[in-house]
Amino acid sequence: MESFGLNDSQTNWNGGxxxxxxxxxxxxxxxLRPGQIYGIFLYNSAGNDNNVDVNVVWSNSKAPVKILVPGTTANAGLASMGFVSGSDTQTISISISSGSGNGQVEAWLGSVSMPINTSGLTNNVLQANGEQYQFNKYSRYFAVPPSKWMNLTIVSKITQFISCQFREANATVFVVNETSNGLLTGQVTSIGPTASEPGAVTIIPTQIQSVSNNLQGDGSQWVWMDADSVQDSSSASISLQSL
Known part of the structure; x- marks a missing residue:
């Protein structure tokens, strides 16, 4: 299996x-920058069904936050996501305890500016032409919509397809084809006071095979990232249309 990390136990993650x-x-x-919200994307990549706890340290005065990353035997699980604001901390670290046996996760940071280093991801402009673009597991799309109304549409035939939209201090989690049980406990975790404020992280579910959301550009950057598995993303698409 190809690894995009370092062999040392301490990794410089400033590129996200x-x-x-x-x-x-x-x-x-x-x-991390003040006024910007960041998503920590975590996938269980151990190839077994053992869950992994990832410790997130964001403050010297607060206890680490544990995020559960569910196991999967075929690297087919959804992402667990933690959200933190650069207004609360400039530094975060993630770790797996040494007693976790063969626990392993893939991780990256998402925001309007992250990752700076897009190694292992695809990073493309989302053209506002209404065309449907493939929205796979390692996709990051970005756009700077003009000051007019636009329509974003995400389509998936798979149950519980999950993706995330970033806009400076806000993040929106889209859930297409949501199950009756909704998101798994701990799948979306807000860390720190700013990320926990109402409106900082919004979850928009639909019970149908698409989600449509109108947005109004203002010359700032928007970012969309997949938070699902390879197999669940095989037929997913994303499109942006000028209204």
Missing amino acids: QRITLNAGDTATCTT
């Missing part, structure tokens, strides 16, 4: 790049 963490490993980012 796609990395692989094993038991005993730690990755640290020290470049």
Whole structure:
């Protein structure tokens, strides 16, 4: 299996790049910006059905936050996501405890500016032409919509397809074809006071095979990232249309 992390147990994560963490490993980012919300994308990549706890340290005065990343035997699970604001901390670190056996996760950071290092991801402009573009697991799309109304549409035939939209201090989690049980407990975790404020992280579910959301550009950047597995993303698409 190809790894995008470092062999050392301490990884410089300032680029927000796609990395692989094993038991005993730690990755640290020290470049979070005030006024911007960041998503920590975590996939269980151990190839077994053992759950993995990822520790997120964001404050010297607060206890680490644990995010559960469910196991999967075919690297087919959904992402677990943690959201943190650069207004609360400039530095975060993620780690897997050394006692986690063969625990392993893939991780990267998402925001309007992250990852700076897009190794292991596809990073493309989302053209506002209404065309449907493939929205696979490792996709990141970005756009700077003009000051007019636009329509975003995400389509998936798979149950519970999940993706995330970033806009400076806000994140929106889209859930297409939501199940009756909704999101799994711990699948979306807000970390720190700013990310926990109402409106900082919004979840928009639909019970149909698409979600449509109108947005109004203002010259700032918007970003969309997949938070689902390879198999669940095989038929997913994203489109942006000028209204």
